[in-house]
Amino acid sequence: MRTHDTPAGGEAPRAGCRFLADADEPLDTDQLSGADTPLDAGQLPDSDELLVIKQTEHPGEPAVLHRYDAPADHRPHPVPGTKGLWRTAADGVPDQDKAVRRAFQRVRALAGYFGASEFGAGPDALIVQSRRDRAHKAVFAGAEFRGSRHRLHIKGARKLTGTARDAERAELVSGVCLFSHRNLRFVDEHGHCAELLRADAAPPAARLRSVTVEDELSLYEYETVLRQSRVIGDVAAMLPSSLPLAVTVDVPRVQYYLYLLDAYQGGLVTAELAQRYFRLVDSRYTRVLDLFRHHIRRALDTAGRTDVTVRTAPGLDPLAECLAEAVATGDVPHDDDLLAMMIATGDPLWKELRELDVPRDRHCLGYTSYLVELLRAVGLSDDRKGALGINVDGFGEALLFDQARQVRRRLGIPDDDPPFLGVYAAETVQTLRPDGHVASLYLTDPGRYALGEDGAPVDLFRLIDGLYAQPSDARLLSGLT
Numbered sequence: 094m095r096t097h098d099t100p101a102g103g104e105a106p107r108a109g110c111r112f113l114a115d116a117d118e119p120l121d122t123d124q125l126s127g128a129d130t131p132l133d134a135g136q137l138p139d140s141d142e143l144l145v146i147k148q149t150e151h152p153g154e155p156a157v158l159h160r161y162d163a164p165a166d167h168r169p170h171p172v173p174g175t176k177g178l179w180r181t182a183a184d185g186v187p188d189q190d191k192a193v194r195r196a197f198q199r200v201r202a203l204a205g206y207f208g209a210s211e212f213g214a215g216p217d218a219l220i221v222q223s224r225r226d227r228a229h230k231a232v233f234a235g236a237e238f239r240g241s242r243h244r245l246h247i248k249g250a251r252k253l254t255g256t257a258r259d260a261e262r263a264e265l266v267s268g269v270c271l272f273s274h275r276n277l278r279f280v281d282e283h284g285h286c287a288e289l290l291r292a293d294a295a296p297p298a299a300r301l302r303s304v305t306v307e308d309e310l311s312l313y314e315y316e317t318v319l320r321q322s323r324v325i326g327d328v329a330a331m332l333p334s335s336l337p338l339a340v341t342v343d344v345p346r347v348q349y350y351l352y353l354l355d356a357y358q359g360g361l362v363t364a365e366l367a368q369r370y371f372r373l374v375d376s377r378y379t380r381v382l383d384l385f386r387h388h389i390r391r392a393l394d395t396a397g398r399t400d401v402t403v404r405t406a407p408g409l410d411p412l413a414e415c416l417a418e419a420v421a422t423g424d425v426p427h428d429d430d431l432l433a434m435m436i437a438t439g440d441p442l443w444k445e446l447r448e449l450d451v452p453r454d455r456h457c458l459g460y461t462s463y464l465v466e467l468l469r470a471v472g473l474s475d476d477r478k479g480a481l482g483i484n485v486d487g488f489g490e491a492l493l494f495d496q497a498r499q500v501r502r503r504l505g506i507p508d509d510d511p512p513f514l515g516v517y518a519a520e521t522v523q524t525l526r527p528d529g530h531v532a533s534l535y536l537t538d539p540g541r542y543a544l545g546e547d548g549a550p551v552d553l554f555r556l557i558d559g560l561y562a563q564p565s566d567a568r569l570l571s572g573l574t
Contacts, residue, residue: 197214243519253512262481263339271374273535346375471501521557
């Protein structure tokens, strides 16, 4: 996992989970029913509709998918039945909300910097208020691409000067986490679920006896792959065709190993269960990475950028064998030893970050590995100048972007040499906690199906496919080979 703020507590395993104490690999199930059948055009929402999934307070009850038409008023109005979710019409009015106006200004600034005449402001903006700090809100301004529409939160575009043609090359970084909050769960000896997939999670109170997983990809994984692949293709299409472009795909693997180490060292996880968990992570990593790379390649080809190299970030791969051996022998390396192994790879960024006291311990190693890729995108690993770095990701990863900019400044590199940009598209569907507050799909993943407002079931995977005009691959979704 990367920077999701996962709530404490757990829920009973959902239907469709299985115990890895009995099996390690995905079950050999039949191909998904209706997986290749697209939704009728009448079932797809209009491009300016807002999709909101509301969870119920009763476990086992399906979530409900609501659709809201585009607003006609430029003044922000709350989305019915939600808390902290507002919507407003497009920009261009004198008394528009300041935060909304700035968000649309950044969209126009980005279009001007890229020199993209076919890129402009969209019909609405989404305003998401922080659940913890009501004074803080994020605005996602509508943006029109050639054949696409997104709601974007853009960072680094406030003081853009020059054009993208001034850069020597462009480096784009994107990633997706594994599983979702409900897709993988640990169960202790008392039958209670333990939450471990977050950096600040407390060790479980009892011994863990199993880990459960849904064979099918989570809605979070699937939606993120399709949405961010489309944004990557749209950004590539806007950039000057003469500008060399590379894409780095940063999907965590060994980072997930670290979440189990405290419990293992505390005697709450057996070596066998830890090894099964590692294999589960490896299997999921391969599936998600393959799916992401496939859709990125397709999006780049559609954009006419068949020349683009798609690179896979190494992450913490140098630690994989060491950690696997550690749970087999019971000899877990010290934090400094793990960091020394990363520095020993010869990547100068790890040594440079260590001199800045980053990371401080192994719990920060995963976070630091993502930071390394952002810094590499702006040319800090090889001291080459002129790299235009662009982070295309989920909004939760904007914290990494902010820290990367801070590190860049500490190293004496100005923000505009050349610009370092963050492009964060709002999720295709906004999901709500039972209390009505917005949360990421990672935390509130409703599963594959929800009920429409008419009570009819809606296949959310097919809905996402239809919105992005992508044919689904049932074998990739369910893990079959």
